[in-house]
Amino acid sequence: MGSAASSLPSPIAGASESGRPRLTVERLARRTRQRRQIQSMIAACFVLDAAVLLIYAHSGTTSVLVAAGYALTGLALVAVYVLLSERGFHERFRDHYLVAPQSAVNMVNLLVFTYIAPEVGVLFLCNLFVVFGFGALRTSARQTAVVWTIMVLGLAALFLGTDKAIGMPTGTRIDRLGTMLVFALTIGRCMYLGIFSSSMQQSLYQSGVKLKEAYRRIEELAELDELTGTSNRRSIMRTLDDEIARCTRNGSSCAVALIDLDHFKRINDVYGHPIGDEALRTFAIGMFANLRSIDRFGRYGGEEFLLVLPDLSQDQAMRALERLRAIIADLDWSAFSPGMRVTISAGVTTLKPNENSDTLLARADGALYAAKARGRNRIASA
Known part of the structure; x- marks a missing residue:
């Protein structure tokens, strides 16, 4: 052979x-x-x-x-x-x-x-x-x-x-x-x-x-946040840019929300970083369980998260965020540690004609700071 x-x-x-x-x-x-x-x-x-x-x-x-x-x-x-x-x-x-x-x-x-x-x-x-x-x-x-x-x-x-x-x-x-x-x-x-x-x-x-x-x-893995399982910053920002492009083409509406866990540094200091990590994971799970299939959610940085809400008006987005705020506040956080409580604040805004992601997020960030200034555990719009 x-x-x-x-x-x-x-x-x-x-x-x-x-x-x-x-x-x-x-x-x-x-x-x-x-x-x-x-x-x-x-x-x-x-x-x-x-x-x-x-x-x-x-x-x-x-x-x-x-x-x-x-x-x-x-x-x-x-x-x-x-x-x-x-x-x-x-x-x-x-x-x-x-x-x-x-x-x-x-x-x-x-x-x-x-x-x-x-x-x-x-x-x-x-x-x-x-x-x-x-x-x-x-x-x-x-x-x-x-x-x-x-x-x-x-x-x-x-x-x-x-x-x-x-x-x-x-x-x-x-x-x-x-x-x-x-x-x-x-x-x-x-x-x-x-x-x-x-x-x-x-x-x-x-x-x-x-x-x-x-x-x-x-x-x-390159698109996910390792701790929370949400989209990481690069991925959620790419999603936001894609959604803005879609809205520009179709003339449809889009709302975004910057969400922050209230007093998260204090949670880490009082209960420890492992509990803080569990709080972030539980928050993410609670959010995923109550979002629409077309919504996109990602970690923007630290304890801040970005939520993209396609086809929602300002009023609809405010109602959606108020519902999510109440759900997160009602979770049994004491299961992690007695007396522990976690709430969120959020700034909501909608896309304006010819607006880019930078100005859109700047307005959402301003609304978030307004919500914190009013006492936290609340939703503000811009």
């Missing part, structure tokens, strides 16, 4: 080769083991083919020397590849399995033996299909074209440049046994090729799914 197995690396191995990253000792050792396993499979294929040639030799169709020469040549090639691999030669190349060179060398080897022993040429020619098929799994289009060209030129020289009659021995029962084994081994190797190709595609698909999920998770 020659270099047929030379394209049998793990689909995961070398997946990040494009950037030629610095490889760890562990990965280098793993790649060397993989190459060693591949060459072991190739050696086994040479031995199996030599056994079939011995069957032909037993019937007198070919010489024992052909079987011995084919086995020794194949094992010598394997030994060279293993020696180069163990010395790290393969790591100099992007394809550290050297699939294309191995495929080309083994195709030449098969064509030479077809010329030397044309009476059993069916064995060598069948192996050409297997070598090319396995090599094509890992080689680039250009490499595949080069290997194919070498094969075609060799076949042309063999069929058109000589008068050798390529044989498929069937003269005796032993010959038919040998030929049957040739086709059985070829079909078995092609089946293995199909199974490996399928498993490689499945592995790549699963890796793609995992990578996509990892990117999604990274993107999600």
Whole structure:
């Protein structure tokens, strides 16, 4: 089978080769083991083919020397590849399995033996299909074209440049046994090729799914506040800008509210930062449980939060915030610590024509300070 197995690396191995990253000792050792396993499979294929040639030799169709020469040549090639691999030669190349060179060398080897022993040429020619098929799994289009060209030129020289009659021995029962084994081994190797190709595609698909999920998770984490699970400042500001752009296009209304937890520094000082963190998380949960699906809520900074309320007028937004204020105030905060109480103040405003996020938030911030100045635990508008 020659270099047929030379394209049998793990689909995961070398997946990040494009950037030629610095490889760890562990990965280098793993790649060397993989190459060693591949060459072991190739050696086994040479031995199996030599056994079939011995069957032909037993019937007198070919010489024992052909079987011995084919086995020794194949094992010598394997030994060279293993020696180069163990010395790290393969790591100099992007394809550290050297699939294309191995495929080309083994195709030449098969064509030479077809010329030397044309009476059993069916064995060598069948192996050409297997070598090319396995090599094509890992080689680039250009490499595949080069290997194919070498094969075609060799076949042309063999069929058109000589008068050798390529044989498929069937003269005796032993010959038919040998030929049957040739086709059985070829079909078995092609089946293995199909199974490996399928498993490689499945592995790549699963890796793609995992990578996509990892990117999604990274993107999600990049947009979320770690403590409260709300959108972080960058994310909520991007949402606000998008909403302003939508309102500008459609002429629809939009309200925003800057919300602040009253006396939050005192909560941290009196009850401790762990309780303060729990208060922030509980506040966020209470808000999420009572918002519309189109509302967007994020941590603006510290204990300040920004609430974007699409399609609400000033009066509607005020009523919504008053309802949320009452809900937060009525939560059982004493469960965290006896006597603990948490309230919120908020500044509400609506988008004006041609207004940007800076001026919109400045007006909301002014309303928030007005709410605090009036005694906190209340809602003010601007």
